Amino acid sequence: MVMVAFAVALWGVGWWVNTRLAEGPNSGSRAVQLAVPLIFGLTVIGVWELLVRGLDVPLVILPAPSTIAVRFSDSIPILWADFVQTILKGALSGYLIGCIAAFLTAIAVDRSDFLRMGLLPVGSFAAALPIVGTAPILVMWFGFDWESKAAVVVVMVFFPMLVNTVAGLREATAMQRDLMETYAASYWQSFFKLRLPAAMPFIFNGLKISTTLSLIGAIVAEFFGSPTVGMGFRISTSVGQLSLDMVWAEIVVAALAGTAFYGMVAMIEKAVTFWHPSQRG
Amino acid sequence: MNTESNTQPVIEARQLDLVFQTNDGPVQALKDVNLTVNKGDFVSFIGPSGCGKTTFLRCVAALETPTGGELSVNGMTPDEARRKRAYGYVFQAAGLYPWRTIAKNIKLPLEIMGYSRDEQESRVRNVLELVDLEGFGEKFPWQLSGGMQQRASIARALAFDADILLMDEPFGALDEIVRDHLNEQLLALWTRTEKTIGFVTHSIPEAVYLSTRIVVMSPRPGRITDIIDSPLPKERPLDIRDTPEFIEVAHRVREGLRAGHSDD
Amino acid sequence: MKSVLAVLTVVAAIVVLWYGACVPMNIKGVLTEVERAGAEVVPPGAKERRDLSEFALAARNSFAIPATWAQERPRLPAPHQVAAELWDTTVAKKITSKRSLIYHGWVTLSATVLGFAIGTGLGILLAVGIVHSRVMDMSVMPWAIVSQTIPIIALAPMIIVVLYSVGVQGIIPKAVISAYLSFFPVVVGMVKGLRSPDMMQLDLLRTYNATNAQGFWKLRLPASMPYLFASLKIGIAASLVGAIVGELPTGAVAGLGARLLAGSYYGQTVQIWSALFAAAILAACLVGLLGLIERAVLRRMGIAA
Structure with a gap:
């Protein structure tokens, strides 16, 4: 019971500190903006730890953060192998192939109004479908190893990327296109000098959406069959063995990989579209 | 009007018609437009919205295709003239690319037209000086005021050797004070470069102050109702706008606009 | 045309x-x-x-x-084979049959809708809290945004098993997955929507000396509707994926996910494809339905053209 009381107290203290910070005079400063969510996160982890210990929650329901941390540091070789298999081989290669294919398709479609009119609704429709469902088919076609996961990722990222790129290539205003016309610019001149740069914010939006989709695709596809390595494989077998600390360790890896991947794309975006109002801040 | 009378006019329109097909049926944007613009003229087009002044300028630039009549630019069809890069066009908004610096924006047409790198540099320097923007080449458009952006867009239109400058309400979005200043600069620039300028506006003082000829237009159907040759001297300080001659011309323009409206 | x-x-x-x-x-x-x-x-x-x-x-x-x-x-399988299988397992079979796709679709749909309703409701509540409390905004919002970059669906198998071990099974575990998958997009979209009125509109209400509640009901909430519907469409699609994936780990016997898994075990490709198309049709119907509601709501508000 003492632990539970501690948990309640910790929550109170965390919230009080954050309230003071958020409503204090420096709430606009960068340090406070970083500190408040961090304090909140640490408070949640602390409360979680205390409650799990205080209430003797069994491991098969919810492991304590410290247990997860221990499991994480003990299993780094396994986690690394899973990371390489699922993220680097499956997700990343599928992401690259899918995004490049969608980009090239978008350029091809862009030249024909008729194609664009036809493909855009079909593409937006496909982007809303539960495409992870193609995983069993693609596993059947490409085998258990990472190739089938990459294929799932290709299919998943293709349509969001296509729709965003096509929309982006339409982004240049009529006036800007008229200007190119007055210079008697060729199709490719106006493509590279005007429409491609103007499309960049949209393209990066597609690239960012696709980072998360690629991880989802690679992990879920492993639920349908995989070699004995990989994050999805590890999650489903560890769940079966009720070693939830391992499942949580994999989820930590997935979270780190997801944020890092997204963060990298966002950083490149910042460098490329520095001129866009949303980046100028 | 004397020695140049036997040279070819820069822009010549004969019975020009343009009908847009819209969802509400055909719209006669230009009807029976006849106009001759000679080398070195500063011609303003003035009239209420829908009178076809912008449409006419876009026809000259081959951004629209007339449905009837004849139109020649430098003795060619407008489209041939466009391919020969015969004119620079300045739009209502500066329309600078936010991802390029001012200098790189001015280089844009030069890159497209295949000028050498050295040539690009020296031309950028020249036109930046011409529009009074020295030292701003490395700034991005969004770091500049609206008036400076519009000056940069004029510099962009001047960067290549087009002897025609087409301007579609270039100062419409700017405030009165900035606009006065830019008008003065534009006149100075015109005197120095001897370009032929077509200028769309809906401000009477602006039209009278700038132009050697003022084309008054009226809507439904878009047509020319009056062409006024300005008696004002080529040298025009800002306070010329208080002289009787200026007020007289402005009055005639206003009368022309009112006459165009009377049949509404 | x-x-x-x-x-x-x-x-x-x-x-x-x-x-x-x-x-x-x-x-x-x-x-x-x-x-x-x-x-x-x-x-x-x-x-x-x-x-x-x-x-x-x-x-x-x-x-x-x-x-x-x-x-x-x-x-x-060729398109007509999939179409024939779809016809066989929907129109030609009784709904109560274990081979009826309508039955399986209903199992998945009910979990999806229940979870979506819970996730959306909680998401809107949290968004309102975030907009009105600076502490909540600064503490929670960064995490809500980060959560969008994480494949949180990886939690699904664990949720099913944990809930099973405490005796909860059937529709609830799947609904929980659907709920948390739709929760975060709704929070982020709704916060954006509630913040969408500009300074001038907010100042106008201040000149009327309007209360916070009046500002919420008369300005912020109506202004947030387009954003809300955009994130609802993302949320419902995510919910459906969640329900389908939730059917995988326990070897569930009913639901579109179970059909996918069974088909892949026994090499019944036609069955996989028809289950996949059923899921696609279901997703399209749900998103389409939300689109209709969106148009009706926005038209009543006079926003939509």
Whole structure:
């Protein structure tokens, strides 16, 4: 019971500190903006730890953060192998192939109004479908190893990327296109000098959406069959063995990989579209 | 009007018609437009919205295709003239690319037209000086005021050797004070470069102050109702706008606009 | 009109490509079958054919091409096979049958909708809290945004098993997954929407000396509707994926996810494809329904054209 009381107290203290910070005079400063969510996160982890210990929650329901941390540091070789298999081989290669294919398709479609009119609704429709469902088919076609996961990722990222790129290539205003016309610019001149740069914010939006989709695709596809390595494989077998600390360790890896991947794309975006109002801040 | 009378006019329109097909049926944007613009003229087009002044300028630039009549630019069809890069066009908004610096924006047409790198540099320097923007080449458009952006867009239109400058309400979005200043600069620039300028506006003082000829237009159907040759001297300080001659011309323009409206 | 034609053309092109793809995909299997049935195949023997290209085989055994569209367990079923299976398992079967896709679809749909309702409700509540409390905004919002970059669906198998071990099963675990998958997009979209009124509009209400509550009901909430619906559409699609994935780990016997898994165990490709199309149709209907509601709501508010 003492632990539970501690948990309640910790929550109170965390919230009080954050309230003071958020409503204090420096709430606009960068340090406070970083500190408040961090304090909140640490408070949640602390409360979680205390409650799990205080209430003797069994491991098969919810492991304590410290247990997860221990499991994480003990299993780094396994986690690394899973990371390489699922993220680097499956997700990343599928992401690259899918995004490049969608980009090239978008350029091809862009030249024909008729194609664009036809493909855009079909593409937006496909982007809303539960495409992870193609995983069993693609596993059947490409085998258990990472190739089938990459294929799932290709299919998943293709349509969001296509729709965003096509929309982006339409982004240049009529006036800007008229200007190119007055210079008697060729199709490719106006493509590279005007429409491609103007499309960049949209393209990066597609690239960012696709980072998360690629991880989802690679992990879920492993639920349908995989070699004995990989994050999805590890999650489903560890769940079966009720070693939830391992499942949580994999989820930590997935979270780190997801944020890092997204963060990298966002950083490149910042460098490329520095001129866009949303980046100028 | 004397020695140049036997040279070819820069822009010549004969019975020009343009009908847009819209969802509400055909719209006669230009009807029976006849106009001759000679080398070195500063011609303003003035009239209420829908009178076809912008449409006419876009026809000259081959951004629209007339449905009837004849139109020649430098003795060619407008489209041939466009391919020969015969004119620079300045739009209502500066329309600078936010991802390029001012200098790189001015280089844009030069890159497209295949000028050498050295040539690009020296031309950028020249036109930046011409529009009074020295030292701003490395700034991005969004770091500049609206008036400076519009000056940069004029510099962009001047960067290549087009002897025609087409301007579609270039100062419409700017405030009165900035606009006065830019008008003065534009006149100075015109005197120095001897370009032929077509200028769309809906401000009477602006039209009278700038132009050697003022084309008054009226809507439904878009047509020319009056062409006024300005008696004002080529040298025009800002306070010329208080002289009787200026007020007289402005009055005639206003009368022309009112006459165009009377049949509404 | 022209756009309808364009869409139909694209769809027709996809169907043609699909039929075309069936030939190389299925030709090897077909040749093995017809050879076993006594037909003459060039070259004879499945072993000989293994390293030959599918296109060459199809060209040399063109008599077998129609069979690639009519196999029982093809690697890639032809469109009409999938359509026939869909018809068989929806219209021709009783809804109570274990083979009825309507039954399986309903199992998945009920979990999706329940979870979506819970997730959306909680998401809107949290968004309101975030907009009105600076502490909540600064503490929670960064995490809500980060959560969008994480494949949180990886939690699904664990949730199913944990809830099972405490005695909860059936629709609830799947609904929980659906709920948390729709929760975060709704929070982020709704916060954006509630913040969308600009300074001038907020200042106008201040000149009326309006209370916070009045500002919320008369300005912030109506202004947030377009954002809300945009994130609802993302949320419902995520919820459906969640419900389907939630059916995988326990070897559930009912639901579209279970059909996918069973099909992949037994190599019943036609069944997989029909379950996949059922899921796609379901997703399209749900998103379409939200679109209709959106139009009705926005029209009543006078926003939509």
